[in-house]
Amino acid sequence: MKAYQELSAQELQVEQECLYQGFLEFKARGLKLNMARGKPSSEQLDLSMPILDAINSFQAMNDSEGTDTRNYGGLTGIKEARELMAQIMEVPASNTIVLGNSSLNIMYDTVARSMTNGVMGSTPWCKLDKVRFLCPAPGYDRHFAVTENFGIELITIPMTSEGPDMDLVTQYVENDDSVKGIWCVPKYSNPQGITYSEETVRRFAALEPAAADFRIYWDNAYAVHDFVEPGDVLLSLKEACDAAGNPDIWYMFASTSKITFAGSGISALASSQSNLAEITKQMAFQTIGPDKINQLRHVAFLRDIDGVRAHMKKQAALLAPRFSTVLSILDEQLGDLGVGEWTHPKGGYFISFDGLANTAKRTVALAKEAGVTLTGAGATYPYGNDPLDRNIRIAPTYPSVDELAIACQLFTICARIAATEALLAQQ
Amino acid sequence: MKAYQELSAQELQVEQECLYQGFLEFKARGLKLNMARGKPSSEQLDLSMPILDAINSFQAMNDSEGTDTRNYGGLTGIKEARELMAQIMEVPASNTIVLGNSSLNIMYDTVARSMTNGVMGSTPWCKLDKVRFLCPAPGYDRHFAVTENFGIELITIPMTSEGPDMDLVTQYVENDDSVKGIWCVPKYSNPQGITYSEETVRRFAALEPAAADFRIYWDNAYAVHDFVEPGDVLLSLKEACDAAGNPDIWYMFASTSKITFAGSGISALASSQSNLAEITKQMAFQTIGPDKINQLRHVAFLRDIDGVRAHMKKQAALLAPRFSTVLSILDEQLGDLGVGEWTHPKGGYFISFDGLANTAKRTVALAKEAGVTLTGAGATYPYGNDPLDRNIRIAPTYPSVDELAIACQLFTICARIAATEALLAQQ
Incomplete structure (x- = not known):
């Protein structure tokens, strides 16, 4: 598919209508997913359950x-x-x-x-x-x-x-x-x-x-x-x-x-x-x-640090598939459309997405409408004010891989709709 | 014994020398006791050891x-x-x-x-x-x-x-x-x-x-x-x-x-x-x-509050003998001497002692010299400044009953020495 910037107004409108159909299908599913905050998943927390036994009443x-x-x-x-x-x-x-x-x-x-x-x-x-x-x-x-x-x-x-x-x-x-x-x-x-x-x-x-x-x-x-x-x-x-x-x-x-x-x-x-x-x-x-x-x-x-590293490898085994799920969907769905860029981190808790100017708020609002909560657009800037309204923080750690796949599919549709709207508004 | 206020200068000096002998005997014992801070004793802390097992890895x-x-x-x-x-x-x-x-x-x-x-x-x-x-x-x-x-x-x-x-x-x-x-x-x-x-x-x-x-x-x-x-x-x-x-x-x-x-x-x-x-x-x-x-x-x-009250009864069983040890020694040793007054609380962590004017710092210093740490004189007043230099906070919770008895005996000697000094200075 061509980059959105190369589409005519008419082509953009067709694309938008088609995307909106997809959006309505997601909306009809009554999703309730959250990619907003950098919270560990239950599985990650389960890895640390033995800490609760590490100190007990028989201990000095x-x-x-x-x-x-x-x-x-x-x-x-x-x-x-x-x-x-x-x-x-x-x-x-x-x-x-x-x-x-x-x-x-x-x-x-x-x-x-x-x-x-x-x-x-x-x-x-x-x-x-x-x-x-x-x-x-x-x-x-x-x-x-x-x-x-x-x-x-x-x-x-x-x-x-x-x-x-x-x-x-x-x-x-x-x-x-x-x-x-x-x-x-x-x-x-x-x-x-x-x-x-x-x-x-x-x-x-x-x-x-x-x-x-x-x-x-x-x-x-x-x-x-x-x-x-x-x-x-x-x-x-x-x-x-x-x-x-x-x-x-x-x-x-x-x-x-x-x-x-x-x-x-x-x-x-x-x-x-x-x-x-x-x-x-x-x-x-x-x-x-x-x-x-x-x-x-x-x-x-x-x-000690060796214990920490061994423990973090277990965390990595839970986090890596989540991040790769999000990244592969972004790559697949948005790769050549020119509607945004995103980071490919090797660690941490987030992926940063920069859409076209004036699309972040709209993308987050659309996702919300269909039941997926993202970090509020602008939150990553002082005073909550992203001057170009481009940046969205994606937090892939908390949902399951299956939930993430759904949420991220929806996200790409929302980002694409917002991009068509922004490009049409320019014309 | 008569109240110190009724003693002549000479009688006060005799009393002081006699007290000082007692003080030196304590000092020779190389004590290292602390009645300074309101810390629970190890026995009190032991009562709560089961809390360490109250949450474990098998638990929701x-x-x-x-x-x-x-x-x-x-x-x-x-x-x-x-x-x-x-x-x-x-x-x-x-x-x-x-x-x-x-x-x-x-x-x-x-x-x-x-x-x-x-x-x-x-x-x-x-x-x-x-x-x-x-x-x-x-x-x-x-x-x-x-x-x-x-x-x-x-x-x-x-x-x-x-x-x-x-x-x-x-x-x-x-x-x-x-x-x-x-x-x-x-x-x-x-x-x-x-x-x-x-x-x-x-x-x-x-x-x-x-x-x-x-x-x-x-x-x-x-x-x-x-x-x-x-x-x-x-x-x-x-x-x-x-x-x-x-x-x-x-x-x-x-x-x-x-x-x-x-x-x-x-x-x-x-x-x-x-x-x-x-x-x-x-x-x-x-x-x-x-x-x-x-x-x-x-x-x-x-x-719940019933559990708390039951637990605090166990604490009381450890605290009551400590407080009564201190109070009975104060009553016995200082009761009719007119060198100070003290409180008889039914709870809390402290006994407050008010000596004669200009004796608190000296009493604390003497006790320190013989190995017993008290809360610094003046600490109970804003800016650490007790205008009459009278008040000493006694914290009986941390030492054992035996240690308290020794520390408190010494304390009464120190308070009496300080009182003789203050009264002699007035004459």
């Missing part, structure tokens, strides 16, 4: 340093959990603290503390007239929402196949002292699945920020989440920053939410020891310490 | 509403955990949300959100020139520290045997719109073990604050923590506030930290539905949800 409850994990204390997490999370994040354990069940919560708290108490002695951001954050987009809506919630101005930075546009990042960071941070998902980025190149990581490390309290928010959410072998390799930001003489510029976040249980995992913050010293001093006002028993449980189950 | 992991507790979601906690914590707090489940492992964390976050985002549409506190909090004292050092950390000015409110001085509270709250909150531990107050009277609770409920964003921070930490039967009864703040037409004035906090495991419990926030609606809207930026599996685990173990 002291950690490796002799602390009773059942009692108060241990603000920075137990030693063996710090070692485990450090291996996942590829940083030293001495640069790592392990906290509660949500790395998003750590990120939010890190911004919140900067708002109220500043960063290493800087003016609290809430006392400043303007605070800005760089937001590589398409990106993760919950990142953008954290900063928006605090009244921080969001600046869109275009993504390239190597990561954020580093010329633009450098220009902002080095010349604008109201720019205090940048949100990054450096490996298998949400939603594109892009892993930042070595050059990109090195340019991050070499930044000379105008603001002393500028930090890189490095959300290493998918550090061990490959489903194609060999997976992508991410250069160590910590090592690059140390080599560049910029040891305090980075915060790194990770969790086991997509390794064990999504709501009951453990999360970690890594940074320079100076940053951690200041952060833990402030954290001491907030809590007496994290759930150490759940940390002990995770170490008992996952053991 | 859905909550009572059919949600898979292993996955993301459920911002306000699972229904059955809300019902359990609501029973403990004596409020409706519809006014209760259940979160992570630390009620201190909920309190901190509640103040933090008020700082950055205001309260129900009010100006964020960080934008105001002055924000003040009322701090009934002696009180809980970690409460005071939360607000101090945010630069909030702390105002000391004297405690009476019925709770905070309500004349002073009313005067501040109704006339000063920079007063935004008051810290309360209404049942078995920390450190005095005082339970607020009905009159006090009703006066709280009837407050007409100058500031629309004033809230009562009601830390119901010891709601079910009686160790003498019958325990104290606390009037329902919620019902009193509703009756007074003041439904939004209260936040209530509680946790299972001193019911199950101190670091691995569940915590709750109760308030009006309007307050909760606003709070959960903001919380959605911070986290996708709490650890629902740990909530399920707690419900499986504690079941």
Whole structure:
């Protein structure tokens, strides 16, 4: 079939009517499917059921340093959990603290503390007239929402196949002292699945920020989440920053939410020891310490990085067919039509679809009408505003392969209808 | 023996030398005991070991509403955990949300959100020139520290045997719109073990604050923590506030930290539905949800308020002898000497000791010198400053009865030495 751009208005109309028939057939099936959020499937969660037996009442409850994990204390997490999370994040354990069940919560708290108490002695951001954050987009809506919630101005930075546009990042960071941070998902980025190149990581490390309290928010959410072998390799930001003489510029976040249980995992913050010293001093006002028993449980189950990798191979066996189902349908149904492009990630939780301009909202609305929920169009951009209305995040992890095949067939019909409408409107 | 106030200088000196001999004997024993923090003992923690088996891999992991507790979601906690914590707090489940492992964390976050985002549409506190909090004292050092950390000015409110001085509270709250909150531990107050009277609770409920964003921070930490039967009864703040037409004035906090495991419990926030609606809207930026599996685990173990009460009776059997050991030694050794007064609580975690003026720091220092750590003198007052240097918080829960007896004997010697010094200095 010819690309849509090469069709006449009449041909487009015929195509549209034909597609609409197909759409109505789907709609008549009364589907109720969801490709909206990056949730693990039940099968993935089943893989971690043995963690529930990893700690039981016959067990000694002291950690490796002799602390009773059942009692108060241990603000920075137990030693063996710090070692485990450090291996996942590829940083030293001495640069790592392990906290509660949500790395998003750590990120939010890190911004919140900067708002109220500043960063290493800087003016609290809430006392400043303007605070800005760089937001590589398409990106993760919950990142953008954290900063928006605090009244921080969001600046869109275009993504390239190597990561954020580093010329633009450098220009902002080095010349604008109201720019205090940048949100990054450096490996298998949400939603594109892009892993930042070595050059990109090195340019991050070499930044000379105008603001002393500028930090890189490095959300290493998918550090061990490959489903194609060999997976992508991410250069160590910590090592690059140390080599560049910029040891305090980075915060790194990770969790086991997509390794064990999504709501009951453990999360970690890594940074320079100076940053951690200041952060833990402030954290001491907030809590007496994290759930150490759940940390002990995770170490008992996952053991070490080899245990994590073996476990993630089982996850990959569940994820790979889901991603290939979606990708093969996109390739088959949209391959030569010129109605969009999409990414082919080797890991992570998402596929990013860019349709023609002015089609994303319409595609999502059509899918919704036929019973398939997608991430809201625009969600991947600051303020929920995708200027070209092109990007849709596809989350293939939660539904079964059969459900995905149906949902994705419908998706391609919706994207094609939206494309015909957009092209006809131009004529 | 005569009261110290009736002794001559010479008699005081003889007494002091004699006490000092006793002190040196203790010191020679090389003790290493701790009566500083309100930590449960190992025996108390042992009572909850079966909770570790309450959830296992053979179990269905859905909550009572059919949600898979292993996955993301459920911002306000699972229904059955809300019902359990609501029973403990004596409020409706519809006014209760259940979160992570630390009620201190909920309190901190509640103040933090008020700082950055205001309260129900009010100006964020960080934008105001002055924000003040009322701090009934002696009180809980970690409460005071939360607000101090945010630069909030702390105002000391004297405690009476019925709770905070309500004349002073009313005067501040109704006339000063920079007063935004008051810290309360209404049942078995920390450190005095005082339970607020009905009159006090009703006066709280009837407050007409100058500031629309004033809230009562009601830390119901010891709601079910009686160790003498019958325990104290606390009037329902919620019902009193509703009756007074003041439904939004209260936040209530509680946790299972001193019911199950101190670091691995569940915590709750109760308030009006309007307050909760606003709070959960903001919380959605911070986290996708709490650890629902740990909530399920707690419900499986504690079941309901009857289960909680049965469990707390076992705790009481461990706590009662500890408290009576301390109290009988204080009564025996200090009873008629006029060197101090102390409380006789029926529950909670502390005994409050008020020595003569200018003796608390010295008493704590002497005890430390002989190997017994007490809560720092002054810690029970805002800014760590006890104006009369009188109050010492005694925490009898963690050591064994034998250790407590030794530590407390030493404590009475230290308090007596400090009293002789203070009286001699006056002469």
